[in-house]
Amino acid sequence: MAGVYQLEITESEAELKQLLRQQKTASAKERVQLLYLLKSEQADTVQAAAQLLGRHRATAQEWLRRYREDGLAKMLQTQARSGRPRAIPQWAETALQKRLEAPEGFDGYQAICDWLEAHLGLEMKYKTVHKLVHYRLQASPKVPRPLSVEQSCEQREAYKKT
Incomplete structure (x- = not known):
């Protein structure tokens, strides 16, 4: 039946x-x-x-x-999905992560693109680099503006409070 x-x-x-x-x-x-x-x-x-x-x-x-x-x-058991390989390899991602943690930082995402091409030999699109740095690594390429040597710490703290 x-x-x-x-x-x-x-x-x-x-x-x-x-x-x-x-x-x-x-x-x-x-x-x-x-x-x-x-x-x-x-x-x-x-x-x-x-x-x-x-x-x-x-x-x-x-x-x-x-x-x-x-x-x-x-x-x-479920089969692992093959998926598309990442645009940036893992070794390059870790190198970029270390460079982003450095105090000098980058001027912007285009500077990161240029650094990847010059130092690691990877030509990446701006959009790809932005997604990687901003969303995946959760980092910022910008460095803080320099502080004046004439400013004192007490003045800065007082300004923040008011």
Whole structure:
């Protein structure tokens, strides 16, 4: 009969409920919840369980195929996303971080672009450098304005208070 799944879930309802509480990611929780719905007979078919989870039937069947072939641990594993490599390598990012911590700093983001090209041989766009420094490294390229030698610390503190 079509639509009837042939799956023996070895874990008990209590074990699945406990396992559901232990999961840290949403995708792992959904997968354990699929097993729980089928084991507790809250869903009669895979299609009904998938509908309760808000997933497509084929997705639920793929999860169950992994469970049937490789077990629970393999079903809960997610593949790492490859993604696009970063525009600036990690070694260059650490070198830039050290240079940003130096007291002389930079005059602006364009100065950082020029420094990356001159010292590290990396030609970076202004926008890329800005995103890296401002958002990722949470740093500022600007250096504070120089203080007058004629000013005293007491005068500065008094000015700040008033």
